[in-house]
Amino acid sequence: MTVRVRMAPSPTGFLHIGGVHTFLFNWLYARGRGGECLLRIENTDTSREVTEAVDQIQRSLAWIGIDWDRPVTFQLDAMERCRELAAKLVADGAAYEDEGAIRFRMPDDGSTGWDDAVRGRIEVPNAQLEDVVIVRSDGRATYNFASPVEDMDDGITHVIRGEDHISNTPKQIQILRALGHEPPVYAHLGSILGPDGKKLSKRHGAVSVDEFRAAGYLSEALVNFLALIGWAPDGETTEMTVAEIVERFTLEAVSSSPGTFDYAKLDWLNGRYLRALTPDAYADRLLVFLHEQSIGWDKERVRAAAPLVQEKIGRFEEFPGMVGFLFGFVDPDVTLLDPAILAAAGKAFDPVEPWVAAGIEVALKALCEELGRKPKEVFLPIRVAVTGSRISPGLYESLELLGKDTSLARIRAHAAAS
RNA sequence: GGCCCAUUCGUCUAGUGGCCUAGGACACCGCCCUCUCACGGCGGCGGCACGGGUUCGAAUCCCGUAUGGGCCUCCA
Numbered sequence: 001m002t003v004r005v006r007m008a009p010s011p012t013g014f015l016h017i018g019g020v021h022t023f024l025f026n027w028l029y030a031r032g033r034g035g036e037c038l039l040r041i042e043n044t045d046t047s048r049e050v051t052e053a054v055d056q057i058q059r060s061l062a063w064i065g066i067d068w069d070r071p072v073t074f075q076l077d078a079m080e081r082c083r084e085l086a087a088k089l090v091a092d093g094a095a096y097e098d099e100g101a102i103r104f105r106m107p108d109d110g111s112t113g114w115d116d117a118v119r120g121r122i123e124v125p126n127a128q129l130e131d132v133v134i135v136r137s138d139g140r141a142t143y144n145f146a147s148p149v150e151d152m153d154d155g156i157t158h159v160i161r162g163e164d165h166i167s168n169t170p171k172q173i174q175i176l177r178a179l180g181h182e183p184p185v186y187a188h189l190g191s192i193l194g195p196d197g198k199k200l201s202k203r204h205g206a207v208s209v210d211e212f213r214a215a216g217y218l219s220e221a222l223v224n225f226l227a228l229i230g231w232a233p234d235g236e237t238t239e240m241t242v243a244e245i246v247e248r249f250t251l252e253a254v255s256s257s258p259g260t261f262d263y264a265k266l267d268w269l270n271g272r273y274l275r276a277l278t279p280d281a282y283a284d285r286l287l288v289f290l291h292e293q294s295i296g297w298d299k300e301r302v303r304a305a306a307p308l309v310q311e312k313i314g315r316f317e318e319f320p321g322m323v324g325f326l327f328g329f330v331d332p333d334v335t336l337l338d339p340a341i342l343a344a345a346g347k348a349f350d351p352v353e354p355w356v357a358a359g360i361e362v363a364l365k366a367l368c369e370e371l372g373r374k375p376k377e378v379f380l381p382i383r384v385a386v387t388g389s390r391i392s393p394g395l396y397e398s399l400e401l402l403g404k405d406t407s408l409a410r411i412r413a414h415a416a417a418s
Numbered sequence: 419g420g421c422c423c424a425u426u427c428g429u430c431u432a433g434u435g436g437c438c439u440a441g442g443a444c445a446c447c448g449c450c451c452u453c454u455c456a457c458g459g460c461g462g463c464g465g466c467a468c469g470g471g472u473u474c475g476a477a478u479c480c481c482g483u484a485u486g487g488g489c490c491u492c493c494a
Contacts, residue, residue: 010494045493075494101492119423128421128490136492143494166422167489190424190487197486228430228443235432236442255431258487262429265444275457312456322455364453379453391455 003035004157007061007068008147010042011053014208015060017261018162018192018200021226025189026160027066028227028249038154039068042075044146060209064219065242073154075146082141082149085179086134094178100137104145104175106130112170117158117187117251124170132171148172152181160187160251163258187251190230190258200261216289216316217266221273225266229259239272271314279307289316297327304401308393322393326401330388330410338381339416344371345382346412355404357396364396386410 007023009015030037039061043049058072086102089095095104106129113123134145141149151159151172166188173183194204206212212222223242232255233240233248240248277285283306287299305323313322324330348367352359368378379395386407392398399407 008494012494042494048493099492103492122422124422130490133492138492140492142492147494162488163423164488165494168494170422188423193487195429199487225430230430232431232442234442238430238443257424259431260429262444265430268444271457309456311458314456361453368453375453377453383454387454389454392453393455395453 001157003030003033004038004155005030005035005160006038006040006151006154006156007066008040008042008161009057010045010048011050011057012045012048013050013053014210015057016200017207017209017212017226020060020064020066020209021192021229022160022162022189023061023066024064024223024226025231025249025254026158027068028246029158029160029251032246032249035157036069037067038070038156039072040075040150040154041072042143042147044075044079044140044143046076046140056210060213063213064209065223073150075150076140078146078150078153079140081153082146083135083139085149086141086145089134089178092178095134096131098131098133101133102135103131104134104171104178106132106171106174112173114169114173114183114186117160117185118254119188119256122166122169124167126170129171129174134175144168144171145175148176148183149179151184152176152179156184158185158187158251160189163188163191163256187254188256189254190256192229193258193260195260195262197260204261205263214293214317216318217270218273218285221270222266224273225269229261230255230257239269267314274314274316275311277310279310282306282310286316286319290319295320301326301401305393308397308401312393322391325387325389325392325398330386332384332388332414334414336381336384336390337414339414341371341373341378341381342385342411343415343417345378346408346415349399349404349408349411352404355400355407357394357400360396360399381414382411385414 005026007026009019009023027037029035039058041054041057061068086095089104090097090102093105095102107126109126111123111125112129113121116122132144133142135141169186169188176183192200194200196204200207206215213219220242224240224245227240227245227249228238231249231253233253274282283303286306287302290297290302305326309319309322313319344367348363348370349360352363364378365375368375371378380390383392383395384390386402387398
């Protein structure tokens, strides 16, 4: 039997990272088994639909690298089909009308259970199952009816979703059986929580795919990170390519307990990915990021500056702050400046030709010697005068890139009169 | 309240009865490297929620308790 899964977002807003996590696991499972992964928009609640959401969801998935097979489907398109099946259930006595709506008749005795692919056997007393509304009084099917119906019609073999759906599962199984269809395999994933143990939300930090993108995370780092929440190939491996994750992923190895979203670990992992990029690839990705952020800095200059920060930042978001001094004026904190040292530096740099890092280094070392001061004491005021901050890329390289004229101008602007 | 799910270092996890004196990674702390910040290297801190069983032997199996979460909508 060919595996077929589905990703079923509701178009109520941006794509939440928790949803991406669920979709990723569906996608990994299908891709690792030569199966199909469908995208179904569950929009039966028209009142909550957000216009831009459908496009945005697809864009977010594309950026993450999660693709899908066959055209996108919309649950609202299955309403007619759902009404027909509901009518059939009423005719069979399995459902009944109630104030204009149609309710499915749940059994009162016994229990409904299934072998959850990640949790094992789950059994729920049927007495807990109320007669759910399957068609609203306005004729639209509800989620609990449309979803299993579409799973049936689409030939879904595995329903991989969040644990908040566990209590819907026995109801959907009953409905499917009444329809004469054998239920798919269900797999319920643990939720993703914020650092405080509550459901991950806006106040914890970035939650939508767009936010992670705008913060300068690499999609492959995000995928790697997400894969490791609730799943691990072994006890050692943490850095894996998508291909490797696809190859090693199994539902059996998925954990059933909830996981906390650790932003610090994501930052570390993203930094690892960033540093592993070749200088060219790094600059390419950085340029794409800056373009998305509407930062129109000179491309060649950005390429030249990129290598200076590749080892220093964990997200592209940090780039502008780190090298802004190369693209605009600086406003140094004068209390960190030392006019005497700056005056001496101005003189020491004057004869340096050509203006390259190696020559600058020699001049700077000689200056330290001459002043009888330690490098860190001499470098600080120069760094602040030139970059506007006590934290910057390497000083020699920064000076070289800034250019001799600008560098000297910034140094002399705060130097003691001679 | 009812039903269901979960519980290994602060965090993500390895572990499926003896290999565990519980391993790895992030975070944190210290040292080294060093022009700042980082990176990198080395080392350290730190955990099987609790209580009963079962067993020669339990993080692993069973029961209970506690804690956290989910659902109980003509939401998905």
